[in-house]
Amino acid sequence: MPPTIPPATLKSWLRDGAELAILDAREEGEFSASHLFWAIPCPLSQAELRAPRLLPRRATRIVCVDGGEGGYADRLAAFLATIGCTDLHVLEGGTQGWEAAGYELFSGFNVPSKAFGEWVEHHYGTPSIDPAELAAMQAEGRDMIIVDSRPIAEFRAMSIPGAIDVPGAELAYRVPAMVPRPTTTVVVNCAGRTRSILGAESLRRAGLPNPVVALRNGTMGWELAGFTCDRGRDDRYAPGTPPDAAETLARAKRFADQAGIRWITRAAAADLLADPARTTHLFDVRDPAEYAEGHIPGAISAPGGQLVQATDGWVATRHARIILADDTGTRAAMTGGWLRQLGGWEVFCLTDAMEGRLESGHPAPAIPGLPKAATITAPDLAARLASGGATVIDCGRSLAFRAGHIPGALWGVRTRLATLAPRLPGDRMLVATAPDPALATLAAAELSAMHAGPVAVLEGGTTAWAAAGLPLHADRQNPPDAACIDAWLRPYDRNEGVEEAMRAYLAWEIDLVHAVERDGDAPFGAQGGHG
Incomplete structure (x- = not known):
């Protein structure tokens, strides 16, 4: 059995600057009820699929956590040992022990990313408008465009009337060519707050001359204000390389360079990936369809906006290296700039991602020892x-x-x-x-x-x-x-109390800044420039 460590030891490890991965063995619904800030969901039911990608370096220091029920963290640690993880520990008392020691617990999902979104709004002063203001602008026929920063599946489920889907990292890449007049107002929305804020601030950080605002509280706020969302729409940005790709890269690169991003070749990236002393991830931040057409062998598809919105789904290790790839550089630069400020990871962007051998499709992860079945x-x-x-x-x-x-x-x-x-x-x-x-x-x-x-x-x-x-x-x-213990239920996934859940969710997001301050282990912005 791996050794147990007391909460005070884990707290000190969070601050010692060495690699550390905290994996929570519970199902996502259980995890979302109460967990450590930097804990990563790795439920036992998905461990064979998730752990190998979350832990590309098996020798990193790992702490397994559960809710104190007994057994889940031990079972996860036992599995991790079978795939070659060597520096394994279990948190004594789980989340209950952590709270008893006087440390902060968090509810919800993708908490570091969502808390970071609130920090961005406070730090950069991201302007926003409420749903009534947007509805009035639409009624007046104002010169404006509404861009939804979520993936297309979420957009189809519900969207602001008249909006166009331009997910996350695509915004700084696509929107400049979509607004030829600098007087056109750009409104960015998501379902709640995080991607609206980060999307709007991405355009501002990238130097878009237009007025840019976030829709306060997204589609949830829109519906709570008594307006109706569209369903089933597929309005999306035009595919292909925008005509101003060189200009968007120059603007994005300024943002990335201020944040401390380094630009390297594929050859240099291969050396980093081969370094046995450091955890290194290689992500392709383009749209999944572009990734499937051709990507660097071994790169994992992680669309840029989602990688920032849900970083804990891809990166488990504090102080890891992250290498980002895309065809023109803009999406990698914007994604990298935010990741650097979110978690202080050492981030690199490739200068020649599409040069050399590529592979197609979405490779299925290999699972050693997978049993045969009829x-x-x-x-x-x-x-x-x-x-x-x-x-x-x-x-x-x-x-x-x-x-x-x-x-x-x-x-x-x-x-x-x-x-x-x-x-x-x-x-x-x-x-x-x-x-x-x-x-x-x-x-x-x-x-x-x-x-x-x-x-x-x-x-x-x-x-x-x-x-x-x-x-x-x-x-x-x-x-x-x-x-539904396997899933964090979004307000509109619930069968009862949907409106109440929406209000509670939005209040929870807003309060995250204060919870993070109490926790003290989120150095947002400390590694990056503030522009």
């Missing part, structure tokens, strides 16, 4: 279900299960499938499905350990089922909110 096709499963000869266990995200699942399927968290045992008939085949085939295979192995009958994996998962023309069943109440 498989079944969607038509064969449909026949078995029709005769009552199979039960489907869906190990995908609870919210995806609500949106559409194989009729009669049961939902469960992969590492807690034992809770489903009373509902699993012993005379039927159990069929595991999940968006990631590796996750379904891991679930099948765990089902085999608790089920005497045959167990199989659905080939192609629920996507293949739907592609075969077979029906899906949607039920927003299944699983109920309280059972």
Whole structure:
């Protein structure tokens, strides 16, 4: 068993300048209830998929945490040992012990990034308007453009009428060519606050001459003010390289250089990646479709705006190195400038990212020791279900299960499938499905350990089922909110109290600045220039 450390030791490690990764073994919904500021969600049910990417250097110092329930952190540490992690520790008492020692705990998700967004607004004085002001500007026919800084899937779900989708790092790259008149007002929105603030401030830091404002409280604020969001729209920036790419790079580079970004070649990056003494990440910050067309071998797709908005989904190690790649440099420069100020990471941008060998597609991560499993096709499963000869266990995200699942399927968290045992008939085949085939295979192995009958994996998962023309069943109440331990429920994911949850969420975001001050371990801006 790895050694336990008291909270005071971990607090001192956060401040000693050496590499440190704090991994929380609980499911994301449990994690979001209460966790350490720099803790990274690495739930046991996803550990085989997440940990290898979060920890490219296995010798880094790692502390595993849970909520004090006993066992989850130990189990995560035991798994990490199997993939070669050598400097492992467990926090004594988990989050309960941390709080008892007088240290700060945080609720919510992507907390460092969201707290950073609030810091940016305070520090740079990012201007904003409220929904009523925006509605009045629209009614007056003002010369303006509304850009939504979220990925297209979120934009489709709900958007401000008239908005155009221009995610995160694309803003400083795309918007200058979209506003030929310097008098056009640019309004940046997201669902809440963080990406609105960072998006608007990105345009200001990049020297856009236009008036730029953030929409205060985003689509949530819009709906709370009594206005209606659009659904299902696909209005997006024009693809391809903007005509002013050289000019946007020059402006973005000034911002990045002020923050302490260094520009290097692919050859120099290869040397950094080969350094066994430091954790080094290589991210491609372009749109995922551009990444799929061709990227540096080994680079991980991390669209720039999302990398800043949800850094804890990609980077676990404090004081790591981060190398950023894109085709023209603007998106890497803007992303790097913000990352440098957010976490003080050592950040490099590539000068020749698209020169040399490239690979295409979205490579699936290799999982050592993945067990073999029997498989079944969607038509064969449909026949078995029709005769009552199979039960489907869906190990995908609870919210995806609500949106559409194989009729009669049961939902469960992969590492807690034992809770489903009373509902699993012993005379039927159990069929595991999940968006990631590796996750379904891991679930099948765990089902085999608790089920005497045959167990199989659905080939192609629920996507293949739907592609075969077979029906899906949607039920927003299944699983109920309280059972969605695998996900942080956004206000509009909830079945009850949505408006109350929106107000609470926005108040929580605003208060993050004060919680961070009490915690004392977020050196926002300390490593970067302030322009």
